[in-house]
Amino acid sequence: MKKSAYLVDVHWLFEHLEDPNCVIIDTRFSLSQPQQGYEQYQTGHIPGAYYLDLNQDLSSSVEAHGGRHPLPNWNAFVDKLNQLGIHSKNPPGPTQIVIYDDSRFAFSARLWWMLRYLGHEQVAILDGGIQAWKSAGFALSKDIPKPKTGPEKGNFVARPQPDWVVDIETVRQQKDRPDAVVIDSRSPERWRGEIEPIDPIAGSIPGSVNSFWQDISTEEGRLKSADKLATHWSRFDLQPETIVYCGSGVTACVNLFSLAAAGHQMYKLYPGGWSDWCSYLTENAPETN
Structure with a gap:
């Protein structure tokens, strides 16, 4: 294909x-x-x-x-x-x-x-x-x-x-809805809160699922085939209110790009990402997955 x-x-x-x-x-x-x-x-x-x-x-x-x-x-x-x-x-x-x-x-x-x-x-x-x-x-x-x-x-x-972008309030309101899914594009270790090399608090948005942004390309930097992209994204229960985020709205766009390349609609970007979400948390009580 x-x-x-x-x-x-x-x-x-x-x-x-x-x-x-x-x-x-x-x-x-x-x-x-x-x-x-x-x-x-x-x-x-x-x-x-x-x-x-x-x-x-x-x-x-x-x-x-x-x-x-x-x-x-x-x-x-x-x-x-x-x-x-x-x-x-x-x-x-x-x-x-x-x-x-x-x-x-x-x-x-x-x-x-x-x-x-x-x-x-x-x-x-x-x-x-x-x-x-x-x-x-x-x-x-x-x-x-x-x-x-x-x-x-x-x-x-x-x-x-404007409907392609959501802010933190929208994510808070929609993350637990049955017709919504929140996708974290960071590495699995960052999503699980095991490491955090950039932001002050480790963790992820509660209820989010993980799709590492590098999984849609080869090590040579080529986009995987349409068949492989379809297989990759079939593992996720994509909903009309699918929201994609990462650390700061950069590599989340890789997942949005690959979703579009696989024939999906343009889902929503939470550009603030984890760096915005964790800015509202305290280190003593981080809200993590």
């Missing part, structure tokens, strides 16, 4: 490098070394690719609540998209966007979800990421494209899907 319409392979991308209506975006990032992604981009990236940073471009400022990677200010984000020359309207759009990273969709899926949330459907992720590009023998570039200005700017128009 074909994997998904949401993916492109390196050969397709190579053939479209000169396509003026195709915009490539590099989203490589390291949670432990936030500058690493951009440094890698400067060292070498797919020709013509722009760079968007998880902290600077795909998130807003961290506050007491809301998680470690709150969704960005949408007006500022749309302005950034226009600087990349991304169009919603004809002519010349809608622009085909191709996103890549080097982390099994961890960061590319966040941008994929954000673009879909804003109503842009012509967006795909590069299967296998930059590793697949290099393995195929294609060249990298150090040339950094300049932001578009004046008439070259895009005409991106946001059409948000």
Whole structure:
């Protein structure tokens, strides 16, 4: 079976490098070394690719609540998209966007979800990421494209899907309903509360089930086949009110991406994730699974 319409392979991308209506975006990032992604981009990236940073471009400022990677200010984000020359309207759009990273969709899926949330459907992720590009023998570039200005700017128009996002109050209200399921995308050990390398309290949202985000891809960073995705997601009692979360709304998007690739509807993201949930708890009385 074909994997998904949401993916492109390196050969397709190579053939479209000169396509003026195709915009490539590099989203490589390291949670432990936030500058690493951009440094890698400067060292070498797919020709013509722009760079968007998880902290600077795909998130807003961290506050007491809301998680470690709150969704960005949408007006500022749309302005950034226009600087990349991304169009919603004809002519010349809608622009085909191709996103890549080097982390099994961890960061590319966040941008994929954000673009879909804003109503842009012509967006795909590069299967296998930059590793697949290099393995195929294609060249990298150090040339950094300049932001578009004046008439070259895009005409991106946001059409948000507010029902795709839930906050902590909605999760609290729905997590025990029979027509709802809450999926934790973190590692099984973090979900069980055995370890917590990032947030101050270990645990998970009570009643949640676990689907580790890396389970939908191969070690080489390729999306598993449609058959394997169908088998994977058949283990879960998916409901109309399915809510997906992780630590901070990043790798949860990998599961949302794979669900869409497997033919499911776009389920809901709890972007604050465990980092938001545990910010309301005390270390003396953590509410865990």
